[in-house]
Amino acid sequence: MNFVNLHTKFIYNFHNLTIFYKSIRFYSLIAMESEEPQQIVEGLAQIQTGGKVFYNPVQEFNRDLSILAISTYGMLLQKERSLKTSEEPSVEIHECGKKYDTGLSILEALSATGLRSIRYAKEIPGVKEIIANDISLKAVNDIKNNVNLNKVEHLVSPSHQDATMLMYEHKRENHFDVIDLDPYGCPSIFLDSTVQSIKNGGLLLVTATDMAVLAGNTPETCYSKYGAISLRTKSCHEMAVRILLQCIESHANRYGRYIEPLLSISVDFYIRVFVRVHTGNYKCKYTISKLSHVYHCTGCDSHILQPLGITKPNEKNQSITKFSLPTGPFTSSSNCTHCESPYHMGGPIWSAPIHNPQFVSEILQSASERLGTFKRIQGVLSLVLEELNDVPLYYTLQNLAGVLKLVTPPMTSLRSAILNAGYQVSASHMHKTAVKTNAPCKVVWDIMRCWEKLHPASQKNIANNKVASHILSQTSEQQHSFDIHPEATSQSKLKGLVRYQLNPLPFWGPGSKSQAMVGKEKMQKSRRNQGKRKREESIDSSV
Structure with a gap:
């Protein structure tokens, strides 16, 4: 037996031994599960649990x-x-x-x-x-x-x-x-x-x-x-x-x-x-006027929303709402107008406001x-x-710069440019560098092209990048100012509020599913699930 075969056999046996060890450890943990009460204090409640109730x-x-x-x-x-x-x-x-x-x-x-x-x-x-x-x-x-x-x-x-x-x-x-x-x-x-x-x-x-x-x-x-x-x-x-x-x-x-x-x-x-x-x-x-499909560009991450339906006042009686279907598609071609990359279509998603500001204020x-x-x-x-409540989805600061291979602009500079252009902008609680704005995609890319004029991209980085080169090759319709706008920094940031949480625990995450079902019941379920996917595939192929 040559060295290659010997090495392959060793890896195979070691892999099987690892799987066997993990299996033994898994079932031993089930058998050794502690039933001693666990004390938990949270708020005004004090509870005790035995075993692994979630x-x-x-x-x-x-x-x-x-x-x-x-x-x-x-x-x-x-x-x-x-x-x-x-x-x-x-x-x-x-x-x-x-x-x-x-x-x-x-x-x-x-x-x-x-x-x-x-x-x-x-x-x-x-x-x-x-x-x-x-x-x-x-x-x-x-x-x-x-x-x-x-x-x-x-x-x-x-x-x-x-x-x-x-x-x-x-x-x-x-x-x-x-x-x-x-x-x-x-x-x-x-x-x-x-x-x-x-x-x-x-x-x-x-x-x-x-x-x-x-x-x-x-x-x-x-x-x-x-x-x-x-x-x-x-x-x-x-x-x-x-x-x-x-x-x-x-x-x-x-x-x-x-x-x-x-x-x-x-x-x-x-x-x-x-x-x-x-x-x-x-x-x-x-x-139907609150739901939309999403066209998402696979190259530059731009997005366009197409509502499933629209509402407008009746021409004869303004107090009566008329329901109708929108004309479309909302994209002028099958490819993105900014970088010529193809679109993916997703949804439908809820495109109406997702918060009630008055209710949130009272909380x-x-x-x-x-x-x-x-x-x-x-x-x-x-x-x-502070979020723009009627603007679905957002950009991220790093991605806007990353698509064009540029130096990332300061958040206040980008927000100032959008505000100076006459549009609204806000952060989002969902992402630390989110840029939520009612400015059209073209305006956002125009601003990034103006930023590139001030901080030129490396030709080496964009030479073989079709997305970056195509966006930067277009001419901006206007020159955008990055002068700091007085509303560019949000009040929550100025107050130093805790807005984005860091991982608070070493084992942070969704945790494991409730282990209240233990012993024989769990062992039986494990045996039933062994080879389940293969059995389902064989049934599908036979049909």
């Missing part, structure tokens, strides 16, 4: 923000109800931890440890009842113990059911004021039952953690789960939020309902949206310093309020 400390920001949003919604609901009975809106002062018969009915569909529900009971005023549901019996036992430990039995009711079936049971009567969906991964399988079991005007909170799918890594999977094609753009996080919103709207429309986004954020490893769900068949007609005003993530909430929401 808990992620990184999502304390998620829970803190949810408490503020639901509390703000509760006050808004009181004002709306008082307006129906009197001309002056009034708000009754409610206490936390006390049961109110006219208060909020809240469902946490996927509760795990019960921490979120217990915090809602102890930190949200004006609550009627909270149902803390989980499909895992182990998790439900933990919820019961934690509810007793925190003495909130009068508010929190543990439930051991499939979340979708529980919500379907409430679709005819006893609708929920608030439903919180915080699943591990994709939430779409819960949306059909959710939009039917929530009250008219109710608040829906939805989290999605499958960011690889939503951010364009697997557009075919995104379409099967969300009904939209995701694209790998620099603004993929905002596109993810807008895909989730259109998915919720799609489910709601089937039952004569529609959504009103109040706050939509992309933070850490997930996206989170807060929307109100309203009932109205006529209002559902406006949906910000009600935020208390006692919250563990107060400074971050203050920074993120302040940045949200």
Whole structure:
């Protein structure tokens, strides 16, 4: 046997030994899983868990923000109800931890440890009842113990059911004021039952953690789960939020309902949206004017939105809205007009505003310093309020310079040039160097061409780069000024607010899925899944 064959055999055996070691370690970890209680303190709640029921400390920001949003919604609901009975809106002062018969009915569909529900009971005023549901019996036992430990039995009711079936049971009567969906991964399988079991005007909170799918890594999977094609753009996080919103709207429309986004954020490893769900068949007609397809250039990352429908006043009666289809396509050719690269088409995405500034302002005003993530909430929401709310998607500073192989301009210089040209510009909470503007793509590239005149690109770098050379070969329609504009620096930055969070923990991320199902059940599931993909492929080929 020669040396090459010997080396190959050694690598093969070493590879098999590594797989065997990992398998032994995996199953030994299952067998050695500790059942000793784990103490967790967050907010006003103190809980104990045994085993590996899912808990992620990184999502304390998620829970803190949810408490503020639901509390703000509760006050808004009181004002709306008082307006129906009197001309002056009034708000009754409610206490936390006390049961109110006219208060909020809240469902946490996927509760795990019960921490979120217990915090809602102890930190949200004006609550009627909270149902803390989980499909895992182990998790439900933990919820019961934690509810007793925190003495909130009068508010929190543990439930051991499939979340979708529980919500379907409430679709005819006893609708929920608030439903919180915080699943591990994709939430779409819960949306059909959710939009039917929530009250008219109710608040829906939805989290999605499958960011690889939503951010364009697997557009075919995104379409099967969300009904939209995701694209790998620099603004993929905002596109993810807008895909989730259109998915919720799609489910709601089937039952004569529609959504009103109040706050939509992309933070850490997930996206989170807060929307109100309203009932109205006529209002559902406006949906096609709130959705758009996205043409994304594969070369320069420019984007064009084409709405599915448009609305305009009736010529004979201005008070009547006329619904029609847009003429298109919105692109003059199959290739990008700026760099001649081909387009990818994605969507549909939600292209209407994704925040309600008044609601966000009220959350910000009600935020208390006692919250563990107060400074971050203050920074993120302040940045949200500065965003251009009617401008979908954004550019990034590094990409604009990187496409043309230029020295990256300072953010204040680029923002000043856009403002000096008479357009609006803002940052985005979703990306540290985002440039959100209502300036057309051509104006943005004109500004970058003017920057290149001041800071010439290396001919060596652009010689064999078709995208950069084609954009730079065009003449700018006007000379843009980079003189610093007084509004170029945002107020949130001037105040030194915490706007973009660094990884807070060594093992930061979505964490592993709940391990409440252990022992024989998990071993049996592992055996069932061995070779599952190959079996499915063989069945497909035989058919």
